[in-house]
Amino acid sequence: MKEYDALIIGFGKAGKTLAGQLAARGWSVALVERSQRMYGGTCINIGCIPTKFLIHKASLAAASRPQSFGQRQDYYRQSIAEKKALVESLRELNYRKLADNPLIDLWTGEGSFISPHEVAVKGARSVELLAGRRIILDTGSETVIPPIRGLTESNRVYTSTTIMELERLPHRLAVIGGGYIGLEFASMYASFGSAVTVLESASELLPHEDRDVAEAVRGVLEKRGIAFRTGTRVAAVQDTVQGVRIDVAGEAEAAGYALEADAVLLATGRRPATGGLNLKAAGIQTDERGAIRVDEHLETSAPGVYAAGDVTGGPQFTYISLDDSRIIRDALFGEGVRTTLNRGPVPYSVYIEPPLSHVGLHEAEATGQGLDVRVNRIDVSTIPRARTMSSAEGLLKAVIDRSTDLVVGCTLFGPSSVEVIDAVALAMRHGITARELSEGIYTHPSMTETFNDLFA
Known part of the structure; x- marks a missing residue:
């Protein structure tokens, strides 16, 4: 059995970041990854990078002159090839x-x-036994497969x-699931030239967003030709x-119906990937969703064993995984003051066209908590910069505490919301008031200059 100062299972953002940082401190490190095709983690191989590359290529296709479907086929095939080269x-x-x-x-190999x-690391030809003074789990998440007949x-x-x-x-794509992942792919394939239908089981689209925002998103996407069938x-x-x-089964007295497509995208959510870890042998507890239970320092119920990223059941973002690595690093070498409880507001973006970004409380959440907000x-x-980019659809919304002006x-x-939202998150993190944001001096024309009016 080979022994290490640190044993990391999973080549995700937190795992690979900590591996380099621990080695820089002179620690011996073992990093276990079950597939050569996943070196670098989910984001690089099957997540953020390839999807956002294809979304960009799709936006270029949508902006081009009208083309035949055959021409769009060729362009799509080339885009997939370029994506593959980038990932590799x-x-x-x-x-x-x-x-x-x-x-x-x-x-x-697969670690358990x-x-x-x-x-134990089960490889293609042998099983290796490894020991770690500290162990970090960063195995990510996996697609949820619902019990649909024939799926x-x-x-x-x-x-x-x-x-x-x-x-x-x-030519025809059906997307099962109208969540953030489903909408990103629906928007992308519509831009490439597919006829897209989204089947969502909930009665409304984007239930976690405020209704005015969700309705604006649906309206814009419907104008682009995407069909939505909710409550299905x-x-x-x-x-x-x-x-x-x-x-599609009928509800109540409504009759069911059939939909024909060339392909079906399953976008019904993701869950923590813990299946092969044999967590019971380490005394590591999970919650009812299968996520690994951790404290605010990301330590599991097994002393000296930490978990980071999607496997903890938190927000499934690469930048959360990166911040998790900072929390674990502080727990190992610092004063332990950095925790999951004090990382502040976390922004997110959905890469539809135009993109949807958010940070902090939604209006309904704020009023539900009893806050007096404007x-x-x-x-x-109405935004000049949006018009210069020929992307003049959408809605900007700010929720401000009346008593503190925060x-x-x-x-x-x-447009550009994926960049601008970070400025809002930074302002919120450092207690900059709405008045200060509204009185700032910004470049023109820019999307950021809307702060003058948005926070007035």
Whole structure:
């Protein structure tokens, strides 16, 4: 059995960041990753980078002159090839960054606990036993597969991972699930040229967003040709000679119906990937959703074993995983003052067209907590910069505490929101008042200059 100062399972953002930082302190490190195709983590291989690259390519396709579907097919095929090349280059860079470090050993195989500080790594040809004085779990999340008849037998059903390997653009795409992932892919494939239908089981789209924002999002996406069918329950999926048939069950007295498509994207959420870890052998507890229970320092119920990223059941963002690495680093080498309880407001963005970004409380949440707030709204069509970018649809919304004049929430549904929301989050984190934001001097024309009116 080989022993290490630190044993990390999972090549995600937190895992690879900590591996380099621990080695820089002279620690011996073992990093275990079950697949060579996942060196670098979810974001680089199957998440943020490939999806955002394809979303960018799709936006260029949408902005081009009208083309035949055959021309769009060729462009899509080339985009998939370029995405593959980008991912492979980043994967190699991430691999080399750790593999070339003499204090870091990379092990390819599935790691599972045999005791609180011992792990068996099952590779292609052998099983290696490793021990770690400290262990960090960063195994990410996996797609939830709902119990829909015929789903697993179909050759035309894809997840957010496998559809990005599809080299032929679907003429008709059905998306099961109208959450953030489903909407991103729906928007992207509509821009590439697919006819997209979104099937959402909830009665309303984006239930976590305020209704005015959700309605604005739906309206903009419908104008782009995306069809939404809410309150639907998919009963069965079956491949046909021409494509795939989706049977939708009727509600109450309503009759069911069938939908024909060339491909189906399953976007029904993700869950922590803990299946093969054998957590019981280490005494590591999980919650009812299967997420690893951690304290505010990200330490599990097993002393000296930490968990970071999606596997803890928190927000599924790469930047959260990065911040988790800082919390664990502070717990190991600092004063332990950095915790999950004091990281402040966390922004998020949904890369539809235009993008939807948010930080802090929604209006309904603020009023539900009893806060006395004022709400400012701006229609994106009135913003000069949006018009210069030919992207004049959307809604900006600020929620401001009347008593303190502090911004408690902000939603930006419009161009450049993925960049601008970070400025709002920074202001909220440092207690900058709405008045200070409204009286700032900003470049013109820019989306940031809307702060003059949005926070007035």
